Amino acid sequence: MSELETENEELKILLVDDEVNITKALRRLLIDVDCYDIYIANSGQEALDLIAAEPDIGVIISDQRMPEMTGVEFLQQARVLVPDAIRILLTGYADIEASISAINEGAVFRYLTKPWDDEILLKAIAEAAHNYWLIAENKRLNRLVLKQKEELQQWNDRLKQRVLDQTAQIRAKGDELALINQQLRGSFEETIEALAGLIEMRDRRAPGHCRNVAELVTVMAEKLGLSAAEKGQLHSAGLLHDIGKIAMSDKLLGKSMTDLDTKELHEYQNHVVRGQAAINMVPALHEIGVLIRHHHERFDGEGFPDKLKGKAIPLGARIVCAADMFERKLSQFPESAACSSALAELEGEWGQSLDPELRLVLEEGAKKVYSYLNISTTVREMKVSPRGLEVGMQLQHDLFSGTGVLLLKQGATFDENAIGAVQRCFMIDPFEQDICVLLKTDEAE
Ligand SMILES: [Fe+2]
Numbered sequence: 001m002s003e004l005e006t007e008n009e010e011l012k013i014l015l016v017d018d019e020v021n022i023t024k025a026l027r028r029l030l031i032d033v034d035c036y037d038i039y040i041a042n043s044g045q046e047a048l049d050l051i052a053a054e055p056d057i058g059v060i061i062s063d064q065r066m067p068e069m070t071g072v073e074f075l076q077q078a079r080v081l082v083p084d085a086i087r088i089l090l091t092g093y094a095d096i097e098a099s100i101s102a103i104n105e106g107a108v109f110r111y112l113t114k115p116w117d118d119e120i121l122l123k124a125i126a127e128a129a130h131n132y133w134l135i136a137e138n139k140r141l142n143r144l145v146l147k148q149k150e151e152l153q154q155w156n157d158r159l160k161q162r163v164l165d166q167t168a169q170i171r172a173k174g175d176e177l178a179l180i181n182q183q184l185r186g187s188f189e190e191t192i193e194a195l196a197g198l199i200e201m202r203d204r205r206a207p208g209h210c211r212n213v214a215e216l217v218t219v220m221a222e223k224l225g226l227s228a229a230e231k232g233q234l235h236s237a238g239l240l241h242d243i244g245k246i247a248m249s250d251k252l253l254g255k256s257m258t259d260l261d262t263k264e265l266h267e268y269q270n271h272v273v274r275g276q277a278a279i280n281m282v283p284a285l286h287e288i289g290v291l292i293r294h295h296h297e298r299f300d301g302e303g304f305p306d307k308l309k310g311k312a313i314p315l316g317a318r319i320v321c322a323a324d325m326f327e328r329k330l331s332q333f334p335e336s337a338a339c340s341s342a343l344a345e346l347e348g349e350w351g352q353s354l355d356p357e358l359r360l361v362l363e364e365g366a367k368k369v370y371s372y373l374n375i376s377t378t379v380r381e382m383k384v385s386p387r388g389l390e391v392g393m394q395l396q397h398d399l400f401s402g403t404g405v406l407l408l409k410q411g412a413t414f415d416e417n418a419i420g421a422v423q424r425c426f427m428i429d430p431f432e433q434d435i436c437v438l439l440k441t442d443e444a445e
């Protein structure tokens with residue numbers, strides 16, 4: 001038999017017989033076994049009362065033949081009270097039949113005949129004791145498993161809660177960082193927009209030039225399927241491409257390209273290198289600086305400053321170059337035919353100064369950005385004060401503050417933000433002219 005943890009504990013044995021001699025004889029037999037704790041009852045009822053007081057009785061040995069309550073009747077009731085106790089019936093030969101049926105009904109573990117053989121009786125009790133401890137051990141282990149299962153479940157629940165809490169914390173931190181990032185990105189873009197405004201103030205001949213180029217290169221990047229990051233870079237490069245012109249002399253800025261002498265031409269060409277150098281201190285603008293440096297390279301290799309040729313010129317710089325050239329041509333024509341005339345002017349440039357693969361995207365982009373130039377004359381034109389602005393109105397001419405800062409460029413459609421910005425600016429730097437607007441309709445070509 002295997003060693004059980006509970007087996008060394010004291011086992012309570014209940015002896016039940018109406019004959020005192022029998023119980024005494026049994027006690028004598030069992031008294032020498034150290035781990036047996038003997039209880040005696042002389043009737044079924046007395047035994048039931050005793051069981052009620054000692055519910056951890058492990059083995060019950062009962063005589064069958066007793067007045068008032070037979071051994072089988074008593075054991076059936078005892079089974080209800082202490083179902084785990086091992087029950088043994090002591091019986092004479094005449095009661096064997098009744099005893100066997102009692103065994104079959106599950107009331108007793110086994111029966112022994114009177115007079116008994118001491119050795120057989122001791123062995124039977126030892127087996128009964130082992131069975132009792134086996135059941136007890138099984139229950140103990142089951143309780144242990146259940147307890148561990150509960151503990152494991154609690155651990156799991158706690159762990160799950162911790163993971164959920166930490167996930168929520170990480171998510172909140174992520175949202176916070178995303179917001180900070182968005183704010184930083186917003187102020188970065190606003191700073192670049194402000195720089196573009198300064199560039200345009202310096203070169204009064206080309207109002208809105210930087211913002212127009214930025215808008216056009218963004219649309220071209222979209223049509224080329226460039227990534228959001230590349231699109232953002234191109235937009236910034238469009239805004240800043242002529243930042244090197246800030247340091248140009250007024251005399252040079254006032255001259256047209258064809259009137260420049262060699263020295264002046266050299267200084268003019270320097271604006272691309274100076275532009276790159278001006279923003280080089282900002283690591284986030286390094287790649288934009290490269291596009292600025294190369295926005296006057298020609299596809300045939302005859303441009304400046306490095307005479308790069310063909311695809312050796314960064315794609316972004318080729319895009320800025322095409323948009324820049326188109327935008328400068330645009331201002332040379334009356335509005336009604338500006339877009340188509342400027343595109344026609346570029347005819348000879350594809351494959352020479354401009355990348356021929358960008359021809360289609362420039363044409364499509366220009367038509368999209370400058371669609372307002374083809375708006376039907378039936379559209380109502382009106383002049384309004386800043387207070388009279390409404391969402392959906394489209395600006396017909398560039399709008400400058402009183403001191404000449406370009407606030408919005410021609411073609412912009414007013415939304416609530418733009419109206420708010422114009423009204424705020426009017427308070428601090430009022431302009432005298434009314435704002436020329438027209439209502440955007442679907443009648444545009
Ligand atoms: Fe330039």
Ligand SMILES: [Fe+2]
Pocket residue numbers: 209241242324
């Ligand atoms: Fe330019």
